[in-house]
Amino acid sequence: MKVDTKYFGEIEIGEEKILHFPQGLFGFDEYKDFTILYDNEEEGEPFFSWLQCVTEKSLAFPIVNPFKIREDYDPIVEDALLEPIGDCKPDELLVFLLATVPSDPKKASVNMKAPLVINTVNRRGMQLIVENEDYEIRHMIIKEKD
Numbered sequence: 001m002k003v004d005t006k007y008f009g010e011i012e013i014g015e016e017k018i019l020h021f022p023q024g025l026f027g028f029d030e031y032k033d034f035t036i037l038y039d040n041e042e043e044g045e046p047f048f049s050w051l052q053c054v055t056e057k058s059l060a061f062p063i064v065n066p067f068k069i070r071e072d073y074d075p076i077v078e079d080a081l082l083e084p085i086g087d088c089k090p091d092e093l094l095v096f097l098l099a100t101v102p103s104d105p106k107k108a109s110v111n112m113k114a115p116l117v118i119n120t121v122n123r124r125g126m127q128l129i130v131e132n133e134d135y136e137i138r139h140m141i142i143k144e145k146d
Helices: 079-085 141-145
Strands: 002-005 009-012 033-038 048-053 060-064 093-100 116-119 124-127
Touching: 002 048, 048 093, 079 116, 079 124
Parallel strands: none
Antiparallel strands: 002 009, 033 048, 048 060, 060 093, 093 116, 116 124
């Protein structure tokens, strides 16, 4: 499938790379299908990746593995909230945080309160609100990296 992307131009991706978010993302509920893109193909996972909508070129969000921000990230989520993505084991879940990168990259932040959770078996995902009171919507990245 050919996908026109915001930052990488037109690319070819297989159907197995499509992630379906039945409820969309907060504020973007009409967009359901995304893929994850990386800036490079070097060894190791890059710090930032991109959640690119496959049906809307201009819709691409920077995302971060939460454990690169906080090794002890442990979101509290009721099992019932995960029903839209189907049954799966904890090791079959991927979790990402949406990032905001303003013109001053030192002020980049991630939303620890509303992670993206993806079932890797059926490639269904969702965004949800976690119960942890100590997780912020605008958690500064640099503060944790000092």
